[in-house]
Amino acid sequence: MKKYIKAFAPASISNIACGFDILGFAIENPGDEIELFLTDKNKVEILEITGDGNKLPLEVEKNTAAFAIYSMLKSLNLNIGVAIKLHKKMPLGSGLGSSAASAVVAVFALNELLETKLSKLQLLEFALKGEELASGAIHADNVAPCLYGNLTLIRGYNPVDVIELNLPKDIYCTVIYSDVEIKTIEARKILPKEIPLKQAITQWGNVGGLVAGFLTGDFNLISRSMEDVIIEPVRKSLIPGYDEIKKTALNAGALGCNISGSGPSVFALSNTLEKADFIATEMKQAVDKIGIKNTTYVSKIGNNTPKILEVE
Protein backbone atom coordinates (compact mmCIF):
# COMPACT_ATOMS: atom_id res chain seq x y z
CA MET A 1 0.00 0.00 0.00
CA LYS A 2 1.21 3.49 -0.84
CA LYS A 3 2.08 5.72 2.11
CA TYR A 4 3.19 8.91 0.43
CA ILE A 5 2.46 10.95 -2.68
CA LYS A 6 3.59 14.23 -4.15
CA ALA A 7 1.49 15.74 -6.93
CA PHE A 8 1.05 18.86 -9.05
CA ALA A 9 -2.04 20.63 -10.40
CA PRO A 10 -1.93 23.57 -12.79
CA ALA A 11 -3.19 27.11 -12.71
CA SER A 12 -6.13 27.87 -14.98
CA ILE A 13 -7.64 30.75 -16.90
CA SER A 14 -11.36 31.12 -16.41
CA ASN A 15 -13.92 33.19 -18.34
CA ILE A 16 -11.80 33.49 -21.54
CA ALA A 17 -13.28 36.90 -22.35
CA CYS A 18 -16.98 36.29 -23.10
CA GLY A 19 -17.48 33.03 -21.18
CA PHE A 20 -17.94 34.43 -17.69
CA ASP A 21 -18.40 31.61 -15.14
CA ILE A 22 -18.61 28.89 -17.81
CA LEU A 23 -15.33 28.60 -19.77
CA GLY A 24 -11.79 27.90 -18.64
CA PHE A 25 -8.59 26.11 -19.60
CA ALA A 26 -5.54 24.83 -17.72
CA ILE A 27 -2.04 26.17 -18.35
CA GLU A 28 1.33 24.41 -17.95
CA ASN A 29 2.64 26.58 -15.17
CA PRO A 30 2.52 27.88 -12.50
CA GLY A 31 0.67 25.38 -10.32
CA ASP A 32 0.44 23.98 -6.80
CA GLU A 33 2.18 20.97 -5.30
CA ILE A 34 0.98 18.86 -2.45
CA GLU A 35 2.53 16.11 -0.34
CA LEU A 36 0.24 13.64 1.40
CA PHE A 37 1.38 11.25 4.11
CA LEU A 38 -0.80 8.46 5.42
CA THR A 39 -0.76 8.54 9.24
CA ASP A 40 -2.37 6.48 11.97
CA LYS A 41 -3.86 9.54 13.63
CA ASN A 42 -7.33 9.11 12.14
CA LYS A 43 -7.61 12.78 11.19
CA VAL A 44 -6.71 15.25 8.47
CA GLU A 45 -3.99 17.70 9.46
CA ILE A 46 -1.88 20.34 7.75
CA LEU A 47 1.83 20.04 8.56
CA GLU A 48 2.89 23.12 6.65
CA ILE A 49 2.06 25.49 3.83
CA THR A 50 5.04 26.86 1.96
CA GLY A 51 5.52 29.48 -0.71
CA ASP A 52 2.94 32.17 -1.38
CA GLY A 53 0.48 30.40 0.87
CA ASN A 54 2.16 31.12 4.20
CA LYS A 55 -0.73 33.42 5.12
CA LEU A 56 -3.29 30.67 4.57
CA PRO A 57 -5.16 29.13 7.52
CA LEU A 58 -3.86 25.81 8.84
CA GLU A 59 -7.25 24.75 10.16
CA VAL A 60 -8.73 21.95 8.07
CA GLU A 61 -12.22 23.47 7.93
CA LYS A 62 -10.81 26.76 6.61
CA ASN A 63 -8.27 25.38 4.15
CA THR A 64 -9.24 24.67 0.55
CA ALA A 65 -7.00 21.60 0.09
CA ALA A 66 -7.54 20.07 3.51
CA PHE A 67 -11.30 20.57 3.46
CA ALA A 68 -11.54 18.92 0.01
CA ILE A 69 -9.63 15.92 1.41
CA TYR A 70 -11.76 15.85 4.54
CA SER A 71 -14.97 15.91 2.42
CA MET A 72 -13.73 13.11 0.20
CA LEU A 73 -12.70 10.86 3.11
CA LYS A 74 -15.98 11.51 4.88
CA SER A 75 -18.05 10.75 1.80
CA LEU A 76 -16.09 7.52 1.22
CA ASN A 77 -16.51 6.58 4.87
CA LEU A 78 -12.76 6.17 5.25
CA ASN A 79 -11.25 6.59 8.69
CA ILE A 80 -7.78 7.31 7.46
CA GLY A 81 -5.23 9.77 8.79
CA VAL A 82 -3.78 12.16 6.22
CA ALA A 83 -1.07 14.75 6.83
CA ILE A 84 -0.64 17.51 4.28
CA LYS A 85 2.21 19.69 3.10
CA LEU A 86 0.90 22.24 0.62
CA HIS A 87 3.38 24.09 -1.56
CA LYS A 88 1.73 27.16 -3.07
CA LYS A 89 3.72 27.87 -6.18
CA MET A 90 1.55 30.67 -7.42
CA PRO A 91 0.33 33.93 -5.95
CA LEU A 92 -2.99 34.09 -4.08
CA GLY A 93 -5.74 36.30 -5.45
CA SER A 94 -4.04 36.30 -8.82
CA GLY A 95 -6.97 35.29 -11.01
CA LEU A 96 -5.14 32.08 -11.91
CA GLY A 97 -7.33 29.67 -10.01
CA SER A 98 -4.97 29.35 -7.07
CA SER A 99 -7.56 27.95 -4.66
CA ALA A 100 -8.90 25.62 -7.36
CA ALA A 101 -5.40 24.24 -7.96
CA SER A 102 -5.00 23.53 -4.23
CA ALA A 103 -8.36 21.81 -4.02
CA VAL A 104 -7.77 19.80 -7.20
CA VAL A 105 -4.22 18.71 -6.37
CA ALA A 106 -5.50 17.53 -2.99
CA VAL A 107 -8.28 15.28 -4.28
CA PHE A 108 -6.24 14.14 -7.27
CA ALA A 109 -3.37 13.10 -4.99
CA LEU A 110 -5.64 11.39 -2.47
CA ASN A 111 -7.39 9.43 -5.23
CA GLU A 112 -4.01 8.22 -6.51
CA LEU A 113 -2.65 7.50 -3.04
CA LEU A 114 -5.63 5.46 -1.89
CA GLU A 115 -6.27 4.02 -5.35
CA THR A 116 -9.93 4.88 -4.90
CA LYS A 117 -10.33 5.24 -8.69
CA LEU A 118 -12.95 7.96 -8.49
CA SER A 119 -13.97 9.53 -11.81
CA LYS A 120 -13.08 13.11 -12.66
CA LEU A 121 -16.68 14.12 -12.09
CA GLN A 122 -16.62 12.55 -8.61
CA LEU A 123 -13.32 14.25 -7.77
CA LEU A 124 -14.76 17.52 -9.07
CA GLU A 125 -17.49 17.38 -6.46
CA PHE A 126 -14.99 17.21 -3.59
CA ALA A 127 -12.67 19.81 -5.09
CA LEU A 128 -15.67 22.14 -5.38
CA LYS A 129 -16.26 21.84 -1.65
CA GLY A 130 -12.75 23.18 -1.12
CA GLU A 131 -13.11 25.88 -3.76
CA GLU A 132 -16.37 27.00 -2.18
CA LEU A 133 -14.48 27.94 1.00
CA ALA A 134 -12.29 30.32 -0.98
CA SER A 135 -14.74 31.98 -3.36
CA GLY A 136 -17.88 31.95 -1.25
CA ALA A 137 -19.90 30.18 -3.93
CA ILE A 138 -19.82 27.07 -6.09
CA HIS A 139 -17.84 27.97 -9.21
CA ALA A 140 -16.40 25.19 -11.31
CA ASP A 141 -14.78 27.28 -14.02
CA ASN A 142 -11.29 26.94 -12.50
CA VAL A 143 -11.69 23.59 -10.75
CA ALA A 144 -12.91 21.81 -13.90
CA PRO A 145 -10.14 22.91 -16.31
CA CYS A 146 -7.52 22.31 -13.61
CA LEU A 147 -8.78 18.77 -13.04
CA TYR A 148 -9.43 17.91 -16.70
CA GLY A 149 -6.30 19.71 -17.94
CA ASN A 150 -8.09 20.96 -20.99
CA LEU A 151 -10.64 23.51 -22.16
CA THR A 152 -13.87 22.96 -20.25
CA LEU A 153 -17.35 24.36 -20.50
CA ILE A 154 -19.57 24.38 -17.42
CA ARG A 155 -22.89 24.04 -19.22
CA GLY A 156 -24.90 24.25 -16.05
CA TYR A 157 -24.93 23.67 -12.31
CA ASN A 158 -28.02 21.57 -11.60
CA PRO A 159 -26.17 19.19 -11.51
CA VAL A 160 -22.69 20.40 -12.48
CA ASP A 161 -22.34 19.58 -16.19
CA VAL A 162 -18.72 19.71 -17.35
CA ILE A 163 -18.05 19.47 -21.09
CA GLU A 164 -14.45 18.83 -22.09
CA LEU A 165 -13.74 20.55 -25.40
CA ASN A 166 -10.89 19.82 -27.76
CA LEU A 167 -8.54 22.68 -28.51
CA PRO A 168 -6.67 23.31 -31.76
CA LYS A 169 -3.34 21.42 -31.90
CA ASP A 170 -1.22 24.55 -31.57
CA ILE A 171 -2.53 27.18 -29.23
CA TYR A 172 -0.54 29.04 -26.62
CA CYS A 173 -1.30 31.23 -23.66
CA THR A 174 0.75 34.09 -22.26
CA VAL A 175 -0.07 35.29 -18.75
CA ILE A 176 1.16 38.33 -16.93
CA TYR A 177 0.55 38.55 -13.22
CA SER A 178 0.89 42.01 -11.67
CA ASP A 179 1.57 42.01 -7.97
CA VAL A 180 -1.68 43.58 -6.76
CA GLU A 181 -4.15 41.36 -4.95
CA ILE A 182 -7.76 41.11 -6.08
CA LYS A 183 -10.10 38.97 -3.97
CA THR A 184 -12.63 37.04 -6.06
CA ILE A 185 -15.35 37.90 -3.57
CA GLU A 186 -14.62 41.63 -3.97
CA ALA A 187 -14.39 41.36 -7.77
CA ARG A 188 -17.84 39.79 -7.76
CA LYS A 189 -19.39 42.52 -5.66
CA ILE A 190 -18.77 45.20 -8.31
CA LEU A 191 -20.58 43.28 -11.03
CA PRO A 192 -24.05 44.43 -12.09
CA LYS A 193 -26.93 42.26 -10.88
CA GLU A 194 -28.94 43.05 -14.01
CA ILE A 195 -27.69 43.54 -17.55
CA PRO A 196 -29.37 44.78 -20.74
CA LEU A 197 -30.78 41.91 -22.83
CA LYS A 198 -29.04 43.44 -25.85
CA GLN A 199 -25.61 43.08 -24.21
CA ALA A 200 -26.44 39.55 -23.13
CA ILE A 201 -27.20 38.66 -26.76
CA THR A 202 -23.84 40.10 -27.86
CA GLN A 203 -22.17 38.05 -25.15
CA TRP A 204 -23.80 34.73 -26.02
CA GLY A 205 -23.13 35.33 -29.72
CA ASN A 206 -19.47 35.54 -28.78
CA VAL A 207 -19.70 32.46 -26.53
CA GLY A 208 -21.13 30.50 -29.46
CA GLY A 209 -18.37 31.84 -31.70
CA LEU A 210 -15.61 31.08 -29.23
CA VAL A 211 -16.75 27.50 -28.64
CA ALA A 212 -17.10 26.97 -32.41
CA GLY A 213 -13.71 28.59 -33.02
CA PHE A 214 -11.95 26.30 -30.54
CA LEU A 215 -13.72 23.17 -31.81
CA THR A 216 -13.09 23.84 -35.49
CA GLY A 217 -9.60 25.33 -35.05
CA ASP A 218 -10.68 28.62 -36.61
CA PHE A 219 -8.19 31.08 -35.08
CA ASN A 220 -9.76 34.04 -36.78
CA LEU A 221 -13.14 33.19 -35.25
CA ILE A 222 -11.51 32.69 -31.83
CA SER A 223 -10.02 36.14 -32.23
CA ARG A 224 -13.28 37.83 -33.25
CA SER A 225 -15.17 36.10 -30.42
CA MET A 226 -12.77 37.11 -27.62
CA GLU A 227 -14.88 40.10 -26.68
CA ASP A 228 -16.52 40.69 -23.31
CA VAL A 229 -19.08 43.50 -23.20
CA ILE A 230 -20.24 42.84 -19.63
CA ILE A 231 -17.50 41.92 -17.15
CA GLU A 232 -14.30 43.41 -18.58
CA PRO A 233 -15.64 47.01 -18.70
CA VAL A 234 -16.33 46.84 -14.94
CA ARG A 235 -13.37 44.81 -13.71
CA LYS A 236 -10.59 46.33 -15.77
CA SER A 237 -10.50 49.31 -13.43
CA LEU A 238 -9.06 46.96 -10.76
CA ILE A 239 -6.01 46.23 -12.92
CA PRO A 240 -3.40 48.99 -13.22
CA GLY A 241 -2.59 49.72 -16.89
CA TYR A 242 -5.07 47.16 -18.23
CA ASP A 243 -5.90 48.98 -21.48
CA GLU A 244 -2.22 49.45 -22.25
CA ILE A 245 -1.37 45.79 -21.49
CA LYS A 246 -4.17 44.62 -23.77
CA LYS A 247 -3.21 46.96 -26.59
CA THR A 248 0.39 45.79 -26.30
CA ALA A 249 -0.60 42.12 -26.50
CA LEU A 250 -2.83 42.66 -29.52
CA ASN A 251 -0.15 44.71 -31.27
CA ALA A 252 2.30 41.89 -30.57
CA GLY A 253 0.07 39.46 -32.48
CA ALA A 254 -2.24 38.00 -29.84
CA LEU A 255 -5.49 36.44 -31.08
CA GLY A 256 -7.14 38.08 -28.11
CA CYS A 257 -6.36 39.35 -24.65
CA ASN A 258 -8.49 39.64 -21.56
CA ILE A 259 -8.66 39.38 -17.78
CA SER A 260 -7.79 35.99 -16.32
CA GLY A 261 -10.55 35.07 -13.89
CA SER A 262 -11.17 38.07 -11.68
CA GLY A 263 -7.65 39.42 -12.27
CA PRO A 264 -5.17 40.98 -11.82
CA SER A 265 -3.58 38.43 -14.17
CA VAL A 266 -4.12 39.17 -17.85
CA PHE A 267 -3.84 36.47 -20.51
CA ALA A 268 -3.38 36.46 -24.26
CA LEU A 269 -3.82 33.63 -26.75
CA SER A 270 -1.68 33.04 -29.81
CA ASN A 271 -1.02 30.34 -32.37
CA THR A 272 2.77 29.95 -32.14
CA LEU A 273 5.19 29.62 -29.23
CA GLU A 274 7.34 32.38 -30.71
CA LYS A 275 4.40 34.79 -30.65
CA ALA A 276 3.50 33.73 -27.10
CA ASP A 277 7.07 34.45 -25.95
CA PHE A 278 7.16 37.77 -27.76
CA ILE A 279 3.83 38.79 -26.23
CA ALA A 280 5.25 37.96 -22.78
CA THR A 281 8.21 40.28 -23.36
CA GLU A 282 6.00 43.08 -24.63
CA MET A 283 3.42 42.78 -21.85
CA LYS A 284 6.20 42.73 -19.28
CA GLN A 285 7.59 45.97 -20.64
CA ALA A 286 4.15 47.57 -20.39
CA VAL A 287 3.76 46.59 -16.72
CA ASP A 288 7.39 47.40 -15.87
CA LYS A 289 6.74 50.91 -17.19
CA ILE A 290 4.07 51.52 -14.55
CA GLY A 291 6.43 50.20 -11.89
CA ILE A 292 4.53 47.16 -10.68
CA LYS A 293 6.30 43.89 -9.87
CA ASN A 294 5.14 41.22 -12.31
CA THR A 295 5.69 37.68 -13.54
CA THR A 296 4.96 36.19 -16.95
CA TYR A 297 4.13 32.59 -17.84
CA VAL A 298 3.96 30.99 -21.28
CA SER A 299 2.12 27.68 -21.84
CA LYS A 300 0.98 25.41 -24.60
CA ILE A 301 -2.61 24.67 -23.75
CA GLY A 302 -4.65 21.53 -24.29
CA ASN A 303 -3.16 18.79 -22.13
CA ASN A 304 -2.14 20.13 -18.74
CA THR A 305 -3.62 17.58 -16.39
CA PRO A 306 -2.59 17.14 -12.73
CA LYS A 307 0.50 14.94 -12.38
CA ILE A 308 2.04 12.55 -9.87
CA LEU A 309 5.55 13.76 -9.00
CA GLU A 310 6.54 11.07 -6.49
CA VAL A 311 4.85 8.13 -4.88
CA GLU A 312 6.02 5.60 -2.31
Place this chain on the structure above:
Amino acid sequence: MKKYIKAFAPASISNIACGFDILGFAIENPGDEIELFLTDKNKVEILEITGDGNKLPLEVEKNTAAFAIYSMLKSLNLNIGVAIKLHKKMPLGSGLGSSAASAVVAVFALNELLETKLSKLQLLEFALKGEELASGAIHADNVAPCLYGNLTLIRGYNPVDVIELNLPKDIYCTVIYSDVEIKTIEARKILPKEIPLKQAITQWGNVGGLVAGFLTGDFNLISRSMEDVIIEPVRKSLIPGYDEIKKTALNAGALGCNISGSGPSVFALSNTLEKADFIATEMKQAVDKIGIKNTTYVSKIGNNTPKILEVE
Protein backbone atom coordinates in the same frame (compact mmCIF):
# COMPACT_ATOMS: atom_id res chain seq x y z
CA MET B 1 -29.24 35.59 -71.51
CA LYS B 2 -31.76 34.21 -69.05
CA LYS B 3 -35.17 35.94 -69.00
CA TYR B 4 -37.05 33.97 -66.37
CA ILE B 5 -36.40 32.08 -63.18
CA LYS B 6 -38.46 30.27 -60.59
CA ALA B 7 -36.83 29.51 -57.26
CA PHE B 8 -37.52 28.22 -53.76
CA ALA B 9 -36.18 29.19 -50.33
CA PRO B 10 -36.95 27.32 -47.11
CA ALA B 11 -38.52 28.24 -43.82
CA SER B 12 -36.16 28.39 -40.87
CA ILE B 13 -36.17 27.94 -37.12
CA SER B 14 -34.45 30.72 -35.23
CA ASN B 15 -33.33 30.90 -31.59
CA ILE B 16 -33.21 27.08 -31.06
CA ALA B 17 -34.13 27.46 -27.38
CA CYS B 18 -31.19 29.26 -25.74
CA GLY B 19 -29.73 31.03 -28.82
CA PHE B 20 -32.06 34.01 -28.97
CA ASP B 21 -31.22 36.22 -31.96
CA ILE B 22 -28.06 34.27 -32.82
CA LEU B 23 -28.84 30.67 -33.83
CA GLY B 24 -31.03 29.25 -36.58
CA PHE B 25 -31.32 26.42 -39.09
CA ALA B 26 -33.21 25.89 -42.33
CA ILE B 27 -35.83 23.17 -42.73
CA GLU B 28 -36.88 21.29 -45.89
CA ASN B 29 -40.41 22.57 -46.03
CA PRO B 30 -42.46 24.71 -46.09
CA GLY B 31 -40.86 27.57 -48.03
CA ASP B 32 -41.54 30.38 -50.46
CA GLU B 33 -41.37 30.38 -54.24
CA ILE B 34 -40.71 33.31 -56.48
CA GLU B 35 -40.89 33.88 -60.23
CA LEU B 36 -38.81 36.67 -61.73
CA PHE B 37 -39.29 37.98 -65.27
CA LEU B 38 -36.83 40.37 -66.90
CA THR B 39 -38.77 43.24 -68.45
CA ASP B 40 -37.85 46.35 -70.43
CA LYS B 41 -39.73 48.60 -68.04
CA ASN B 42 -36.66 49.68 -66.05
CA LYS B 43 -38.37 49.17 -62.69
CA VAL B 44 -39.17 46.55 -60.09
CA GLU B 45 -42.84 45.58 -59.95
CA ILE B 46 -44.95 42.97 -58.24
CA LEU B 47 -47.35 41.19 -60.60
CA GLU B 48 -49.01 39.08 -57.95
CA ILE B 49 -48.67 37.48 -54.56
CA THR B 50 -50.40 34.15 -54.16
CA GLY B 51 -51.06 31.82 -51.25
CA ASP B 52 -50.94 32.99 -47.68
CA GLY B 53 -49.45 36.28 -48.80
CA ASN B 54 -52.52 37.75 -50.43
CA LYS B 55 -52.74 40.36 -47.68
CA LEU B 56 -49.17 41.55 -48.29
CA PRO B 57 -48.53 45.00 -49.80
CA LEU B 58 -47.81 45.12 -53.55
CA GLU B 59 -45.76 48.33 -53.28
CA VAL B 60 -42.08 47.63 -53.82
CA GLU B 61 -40.94 49.78 -50.91
CA LYS B 62 -43.23 47.90 -48.53
CA ASN B 63 -42.64 44.37 -49.78
CA THR B 64 -39.86 42.25 -48.32
CA ALA B 65 -38.99 40.41 -51.56
CA ALA B 66 -39.35 43.36 -53.92
CA PHE B 67 -37.43 45.73 -51.69
CA ALA B 68 -34.55 43.26 -51.40
CA ILE B 69 -34.43 43.05 -55.21
CA TYR B 70 -34.65 46.81 -55.55
CA SER B 71 -31.77 47.26 -53.05
CA MET B 72 -29.61 44.74 -54.87
CA LEU B 73 -30.21 46.27 -58.32
CA LYS B 74 -29.55 49.73 -56.97
CA SER B 75 -26.33 48.72 -55.26
CA LEU B 76 -25.11 46.97 -58.43
CA ASN B 77 -26.07 50.02 -60.51
CA LEU B 78 -28.20 47.88 -62.79
CA ASN B 79 -31.06 49.55 -64.64
CA ILE B 80 -32.96 46.37 -65.24
CA GLY B 81 -36.70 45.78 -65.15
CA VAL B 82 -37.84 42.91 -62.96
CA ALA B 83 -41.40 41.69 -62.54
CA ILE B 84 -42.17 39.48 -59.56
CA LYS B 85 -44.67 36.77 -58.78
CA LEU B 86 -44.31 35.75 -55.15
CA HIS B 87 -45.90 32.51 -54.00
CA LYS B 88 -46.17 32.45 -50.23
CA LYS B 89 -46.29 28.79 -49.34
CA MET B 90 -46.18 29.28 -45.62
CA PRO B 91 -48.28 31.21 -43.14
CA LEU B 92 -47.33 34.78 -42.20
CA GLY B 93 -46.47 35.54 -38.60
CA SER B 94 -45.82 31.86 -38.01
CA GLY B 95 -42.36 32.07 -36.45
CA LEU B 96 -40.94 30.16 -39.40
CA GLY B 97 -39.03 33.00 -40.99
CA SER B 98 -41.65 33.73 -43.61
CA SER B 99 -40.38 37.22 -44.43
CA ALA B 100 -36.79 35.99 -44.43
CA ALA B 101 -37.69 33.25 -46.94
CA SER B 102 -39.30 35.85 -49.24
CA ALA B 103 -36.30 38.15 -49.03
CA VAL B 104 -33.82 35.31 -49.54
CA VAL B 105 -35.62 33.65 -52.42
CA ALA B 106 -35.76 37.06 -54.13
CA VAL B 107 -32.03 37.84 -53.98
CA PHE B 108 -31.05 34.21 -54.58
CA ALA B 109 -33.21 34.09 -57.72
CA LEU B 110 -31.99 37.46 -58.99
CA ASN B 111 -28.35 36.46 -58.48
CA GLU B 112 -28.94 33.29 -60.52
CA LEU B 113 -30.99 35.06 -63.17
CA LEU B 114 -28.48 37.84 -63.80
CA GLU B 115 -25.48 35.59 -63.13
CA THR B 116 -24.07 38.31 -60.88
CA LYS B 117 -22.23 35.66 -58.83
CA LEU B 118 -22.53 37.52 -55.55
CA SER B 119 -21.31 35.67 -52.48
CA LYS B 120 -23.71 34.48 -49.79
CA LEU B 121 -22.50 37.26 -47.53
CA GLN B 122 -23.24 39.87 -50.20
CA LEU B 123 -26.70 38.40 -50.83
CA LEU B 124 -27.30 38.37 -47.09
CA GLU B 125 -26.88 42.12 -46.98
CA PHE B 126 -29.65 42.70 -49.51
CA ALA B 127 -31.95 40.08 -48.02
CA LEU B 128 -31.52 41.82 -44.65
CA LYS B 129 -32.81 45.05 -46.18
CA GLY B 130 -36.01 43.20 -47.08
CA GLU B 131 -36.23 41.46 -43.72
CA GLU B 132 -35.79 44.78 -41.94
CA LEU B 133 -39.07 46.01 -43.47
CA ALA B 134 -40.93 43.09 -41.87
CA SER B 135 -39.38 42.89 -38.43
CA GLY B 136 -38.54 46.53 -37.78
CA ALA B 137 -34.89 45.77 -37.08
CA ILE B 138 -31.89 44.02 -38.58
CA HIS B 139 -32.13 40.37 -37.55
CA ALA B 140 -30.15 37.79 -39.48
CA ASP B 141 -31.11 34.69 -37.52
CA ASN B 142 -33.71 33.60 -40.10
CA VAL B 143 -32.17 35.17 -43.21
CA ALA B 144 -28.78 33.53 -42.68
CA PRO B 145 -29.94 29.91 -42.17
CA CYS B 146 -32.44 30.29 -45.02
CA LEU B 147 -29.69 31.50 -47.38
CA TYR B 148 -26.97 29.10 -46.18
CA GLY B 149 -29.37 26.15 -45.82
CA ASN B 150 -27.63 24.99 -42.69
CA LEU B 151 -27.19 25.76 -39.02
CA THR B 152 -25.84 29.29 -38.66
CA LEU B 153 -24.57 31.35 -35.79
CA ILE B 154 -24.77 35.14 -35.99
CA ARG B 155 -21.71 35.90 -33.87
CA GLY B 156 -22.20 39.63 -34.08
CA TYR B 157 -23.64 42.50 -36.06
CA ASN B 158 -20.82 45.02 -36.47
CA PRO B 159 -20.43 43.87 -39.22
CA VAL B 160 -22.77 40.89 -39.59
CA ASP B 161 -20.65 37.82 -38.84
CA VAL B 162 -22.30 34.60 -40.01
CA ILE B 163 -20.71 31.30 -38.95
CA GLU B 164 -21.96 28.22 -40.78
CA LEU B 165 -21.86 25.24 -38.42
CA ASN B 166 -21.94 21.58 -39.38
CA LEU B 167 -24.79 19.54 -38.01
CA PRO B 168 -24.72 15.84 -37.08
CA LYS B 169 -25.42 13.60 -40.08
CA ASP B 170 -28.83 12.52 -38.85
CA ILE B 171 -30.88 15.17 -37.17
CA TYR B 172 -34.52 15.91 -37.79
CA CYS B 173 -36.93 18.69 -37.00
CA THR B 174 -40.65 18.47 -36.39
CA VAL B 175 -42.67 21.69 -36.53
CA ILE B 176 -46.22 22.32 -35.56
CA TYR B 177 -47.83 25.56 -36.66
CA SER B 178 -51.00 26.57 -34.81
CA ASP B 179 -53.21 28.97 -36.69
CA VAL B 180 -52.87 32.00 -34.42
CA GLU B 181 -50.89 34.96 -35.70
CA ILE B 182 -48.01 36.41 -33.65
CA LYS B 183 -46.32 39.50 -35.05
CA THR B 184 -42.56 39.51 -34.42
CA ILE B 185 -42.70 43.18 -33.48
CA GLU B 186 -45.33 42.44 -30.81
CA ALA B 187 -43.46 39.38 -29.54
CA ARG B 188 -40.40 41.60 -29.09
CA LYS B 189 -42.28 44.24 -27.11
CA ILE B 190 -43.07 41.83 -24.26
CA LEU B 191 -39.43 40.90 -23.70
CA PRO B 192 -37.60 42.33 -20.68
CA LYS B 193 -35.08 45.09 -21.46
CA GLU B 194 -32.89 43.98 -18.57
CA ILE B 195 -32.21 40.48 -17.29
CA PRO B 196 -30.46 39.11 -14.19
CA LEU B 197 -26.76 38.39 -14.82
CA LYS B 198 -27.32 34.98 -13.24
CA GLN B 199 -29.91 34.05 -15.87
CA ALA B 200 -27.66 35.35 -18.62
CA ILE B 201 -24.87 33.04 -17.42
CA THR B 202 -27.25 30.07 -17.48
CA GLN B 203 -28.25 31.05 -21.00
CA TRP B 204 -24.71 31.40 -22.38
CA GLY B 205 -23.69 28.13 -20.70
CA ASN B 206 -26.46 26.51 -22.72
CA VAL B 207 -25.44 28.35 -25.90
CA GLY B 208 -21.91 27.00 -25.49
CA GLY B 209 -23.30 23.52 -24.86
CA LEU B 210 -25.66 23.63 -27.82
CA VAL B 211 -22.97 24.78 -30.26
CA ALA B 212 -20.58 22.12 -28.92
CA GLY B 213 -23.32 19.48 -29.08
CA PHE B 214 -24.10 20.23 -32.72
CA LEU B 215 -20.42 20.35 -33.73
CA THR B 216 -19.44 17.14 -31.97
CA GLY B 217 -22.67 15.25 -32.72
CA ASP B 218 -23.39 14.77 -29.03
CA PHE B 219 -27.17 14.36 -28.98
CA ASN B 220 -27.32 14.10 -25.23
CA LEU B 221 -25.52 17.43 -24.89
CA ILE B 222 -27.84 19.01 -27.48
CA SER B 223 -30.74 17.78 -25.41
CA ARG B 224 -29.40 19.13 -22.10
CA SER B 225 -28.57 22.49 -23.69
CA MET B 226 -31.98 23.10 -25.25
CA GLU B 227 -33.15 25.20 -22.34
CA ASP B 228 -34.17 28.85 -22.51
CA VAL B 229 -34.52 30.61 -19.15
CA ILE B 230 -35.15 34.08 -20.59
CA ILE B 231 -37.39 34.22 -23.66
CA GLU B 232 -39.54 31.08 -23.47
CA PRO B 233 -41.01 31.87 -20.01
CA VAL B 234 -42.32 35.20 -21.39
CA ARG B 235 -43.37 34.22 -24.89
CA LYS B 236 -44.98 30.87 -24.22
CA SER B 237 -48.09 32.63 -22.95
CA LEU B 238 -48.74 33.72 -26.57
CA ILE B 239 -49.02 30.10 -27.72
CA PRO B 240 -52.19 28.21 -26.73
CA GLY B 241 -51.35 24.91 -25.02
CA TYR B 242 -47.59 25.44 -25.22
CA ASP B 243 -46.66 23.51 -22.08
CA GLU B 244 -48.78 20.56 -23.17
CA ILE B 245 -47.30 20.55 -26.70
CA LYS B 246 -43.78 20.59 -25.29
CA LYS B 247 -44.47 17.83 -22.79
CA THR B 248 -45.98 15.73 -25.55
CA ALA B 249 -42.94 16.19 -27.80
CA LEU B 250 -40.49 15.30 -25.03
CA ASN B 251 -42.54 12.25 -24.02
CA ALA B 252 -42.53 11.18 -27.66
CA GLY B 253 -38.73 11.13 -27.65
CA ALA B 254 -37.69 14.63 -28.75
CA LEU B 255 -34.16 15.77 -27.85
CA GLY B 256 -35.69 19.12 -27.05
CA CYS B 257 -38.67 21.26 -27.90
CA ASN B 258 -39.10 25.01 -27.94
CA ILE B 259 -40.68 28.00 -29.63
CA SER B 260 -39.74 28.52 -33.28
CA GLY B 261 -38.69 32.16 -33.66
CA SER B 262 -41.33 34.29 -32.01
CA GLY B 263 -43.97 31.56 -32.42
CA PRO B 264 -46.68 30.34 -32.61
CA SER B 265 -44.83 27.49 -34.35
CA VAL B 266 -43.19 25.03 -31.99
CA PHE B 267 -40.33 22.80 -33.07
CA ALA B 268 -38.77 19.63 -31.73
CA LEU B 269 -35.47 17.96 -32.63
CA SER B 270 -34.86 14.25 -32.86
CA ASN B 271 -32.28 11.81 -34.17
CA THR B 272 -34.37 9.57 -36.41
CA LEU B 273 -37.01 10.24 -39.04
CA GLU B 274 -39.33 7.76 -37.36
CA LYS B 275 -39.20 9.70 -34.11
CA ALA B 276 -39.71 12.99 -35.95
CA ASP B 277 -42.84 11.59 -37.63
CA PHE B 278 -44.14 10.17 -34.37
CA ILE B 279 -43.57 13.50 -32.61
CA ALA B 280 -45.55 15.23 -35.38
CA THR B 281 -48.51 12.89 -34.80
CA GLU B 282 -48.39 13.38 -31.05
CA MET B 283 -48.00 17.17 -31.19
CA LYS B 284 -50.90 17.34 -33.65
CA GLN B 285 -53.15 15.43 -31.26
CA ALA B 286 -52.24 17.87 -28.49
CA VAL B 287 -53.17 20.91 -30.58
CA ASP B 288 -56.25 19.24 -32.08
CA LYS B 289 -57.47 18.69 -28.52
CA ILE B 290 -57.58 22.43 -27.84
CA GLY B 291 -59.44 22.94 -31.14
CA ILE B 292 -56.93 25.06 -33.05
CA LYS B 293 -56.28 24.49 -36.76
CA ASN B 294 -52.70 23.34 -37.22
CA THR B 295 -50.15 22.00 -39.69
CA THR B 296 -47.09 19.84 -39.04
CA TYR B 297 -43.86 19.66 -41.03
CA VAL B 298 -41.03 17.12 -40.72
CA SER B 299 -37.56 17.84 -42.14
CA LYS B 300 -34.10 16.43 -42.18
CA ILE B 301 -31.88 19.39 -41.35
CA GLY B 302 -28.40 20.25 -42.54
CA ASN B 303 -28.60 20.91 -46.27
CA ASN B 304 -31.69 22.86 -47.14
CA THR B 305 -30.34 25.60 -49.40
CA PRO B 306 -32.46 27.72 -51.76
CA LYS B 307 -33.07 25.97 -55.08
CA ILE B 308 -33.67 26.88 -58.72
CA LEU B 309 -36.94 25.28 -59.86
CA GLU B 310 -37.02 26.55 -63.46
CA VAL B 311 -34.92 28.84 -65.57
CA GLU B 312 -35.26 30.02 -69.18
